[in-house]
Ligand code: KIV
């Protein structure tokens with residue numbers, strides 16, 4: 184099987200920072216950008232230079248100081264935005280201007296107050312201007328998934344004719360469902376028939392919890408750039424989570440025939456860094472990077488894990504840089520895991536002693552939410568070994 188590359192376009196510093204209550208200063212943004220470079224993402228969207236002087240400065244500093252990857256800056260199709268993006272990006276080794284305009288009837292009527300023809304004219308002038316400044320131009324049709332397919336195809340064809348090198352299909356409000364989005368993307372790619380050197384991309388939001396599934400459905404249809412954020416940070420319910428996309432491609436390459444270049448062993452550390460700097464906690468049950476992602480409590484599961492970890496783990500914690508598998512002792516745990524823990528704590532008890540200790544341990548679990556190693560040691564020392 185040939186395995187193709189999927190480019191990871193990380194927008195933690197742009198769309199991720201749009202999450203309510205998140206505001207990173209320049210030093211923090213640089214820290215994240217350097218970490219993303221170590222993680223080996225392909226493109227980072229460093230900000231929206233026309234949005235504020237602070238955003239301009241962060242994009243410019245990242246463009247100058249973070250080597251080895253493409254640095255993108257967002258711009259509406261307006262001349263002023265595109266020029267601000269170029270000014271901020273021009274010292275980057277590989278600058279990309281990412282320009283966008285909304286295409287759906289809802290956005291055209293209520294937000295832009297523009298006709299179809301006026302939107303097309305913005306695409307022509309905006310993309311052409313961006314392309315006169317840099318080689319690498321991404322065009323996004325905001326709210327693509329709620330746009331009329333024939334108009335959207337015309338918009339993307341226009342963007343290609345005027346120099347776009349990447350065409351991005353956003354599910355801006357997380358409205359799509361995987362089968363629907365996959366079919367939508369497949370039809371669009373067929374209809375636009377862009378030249379081979381033009382890359383297709385998706386950018387999915389998580390309002391219905393389907394951002395990752397929608398992104399992967401698009402990869403199945405040949406999309407080779409996915410836009411995402413660390414920990415799924417972003418507007419409202421967030422964006423597609425980078426660690427989930429990367430590990431889904433890695434773990435199920437058989438299904439997708441494609442994977443990213445990301446150094447997966449740095450995913451956990453990156454998640455922790457972003458959580459610490461943004462103040463946004465990662466839920467314990469979050470896939471890949473949550474504290475419980477490799478924790479097993481049920482006795483049957485713990486027994487399986489002690490026999491062979493692949494019974495209940497499809498990824499190894501070390502593959503994502505997580506501290507390790509945890510067999511958490513609680514009221515669902517079984518005798519096997521309990522005996523294992525006793526041995527790890529240095530107790531080699533006979534069967535009767537283990538039975539007694541296990542009974543006491545289960546009683547304690549009914550009284551206490553979590554039972555620590557210290558609790559087990561106290562219980563064994565006071566009531567089993569000394570008895
Ligand atoms: O969600 C969206 O449509 C965006 C675009 C600017 C790409 O963030």
Ligand code: ZN
Pocket residue numbers: 198353355386388
């Ligand atoms: Zn977005």
